Amino acid sequence: MRAYVTTDVGQHQMWAAQYYRFDEPKYWMTSDDLGTVGYGLSPAIGVQIGHPDSLVVCIFGDASIQMSIQELATAVQHNAPVKIFILNNRYMGTIRQWQQLLYGNRLSHxxxxxxxxxxxxxxAYGAVGIHCSKPDELGDKIQQMIDSDKPFLFNCHVDNLENCFPMIPSGCAHNDMLLPDEAYDEAVANAISAEGQIFVLKLIF
Structure with missing residues (x-):
């Protein structure tokens, strides 16, 4: 069965884009350039209502889901059997990765x-919920999710320090991107340019 896939914003979004294979357009919905955290569930519900017999999967992180999980009530109210798949690493993964690799591992919030x-x-919302923390159980539990005719939340525990590559430090060009083999070099802590630091400070303040 071909699935419609939506994502929220974060490492889970990048992994979905890298590893999920699409062979037709209009089956992938994500907030790319804008990076709108909290986006994923609303379009998933809309697609599910518009295509009631289709499989619709929304991929979330454990932080981003908390910005819009209240919309699960909408899915239950309209009996839209959308599947929410949480890659739970107990971090704001993208933020942690940047702080670890580019800011000397100074973790903050x-x-x-x-x-x-x-x-x-x-x-509590009236949906089905399960969790998985063992790789050998993953296949069966994914099938359980797919087979359900109810709104469904799958809380999947993943490695909390897994990083997503490639990544481009602030102020750098595409040819300055970091790859896995480079990301643990001592020079990585200084990879962000002075211009990039100024840019980030302007965004914050």
Whole structure:
């Protein structure tokens, strides 16, 4: 069955783009250039209502899902059996990666110490919720999700320090991108240019 796939914004978005194979247009919905965190669930519900017999999967991170999980109530109300797949690394993964690789591992507000129980939260909305932390159970549980005719949340625990590549430091060009083999070099901590630091500071302040 061909799936419609939406994503939110973060490492999970990049991994979905890199590893999920599409052979036709209009089956992939994501907020690319704008990077609108919280985007993923609303278009998934819309696509599911517009294509009630299709498989619609929304890929989230554990941080981004909390910006729009209340829309799960809409999916339940309209009996839209959208599938929410959370790649849960207990971090704001993209932020942690930048802080680790480009800011001397000075982590600030990127680790999510207080996390809800996503399975119970899904059930509280009237949806189905399951979790998985063992690779050998993943296939069967994904099939359980696909076979369900209810709004469904799958909380999948993944490595909390996995990084996503390639990445381009602020102020750098595409040919300055970091690849996995380069990202642990001692020079990486200084990879962000002075112009990039000024740009980031302007964005913050």
């Amino acid at each position: 990127s680790y999510t110490e207080s996390m809800p129980d996503f399975v119970k939260l899904a059930q």
